[in-house]
Amino acid sequence: MANYTADRLRVTLVRSPNGKIGKHRLSVRGLGLRKMHQSVELANTPEIRGMIHKVDYLLKVEEI
Numbered sequence: 291m292a293n294y295t296a297d298r299l300r301v302t303l304v305r306s307p308n309g310k311i312g313k314h315r316l317s318v319r320g321l322g323l324r325k326m327h328q329s330v331e332l333a334n335t336p337e338i339r340g341m342i343h344k345v346d347y348l349l350k351v352e353e354i
Contacts, residue, residue: 296353299338302329305348317341318348 303323307315321341322330331354332338342351 297334298354299332299334300329300352300354302350304350307348314345317345
């Protein structure tokens with residue numbers, strides 16, 4: 291099992307998912323992001339990292 295340096299991530303939506311691929315819009319919603327510049331704190335798990343990787347061009351990610 292991989293060890294991550296931080297156990298929490300702060301994810302902020304910095305670009306609009308409007309007009310993007312449908313699965314990417316659903317990934318943004320699955321991360322709990324609804325509005326522009328909204329931030330959420332999420333657990334640092336492989337599942338969350340995969341969702342972030344898919345839509346990294348829309349997000350800003352910080353380790354907490």
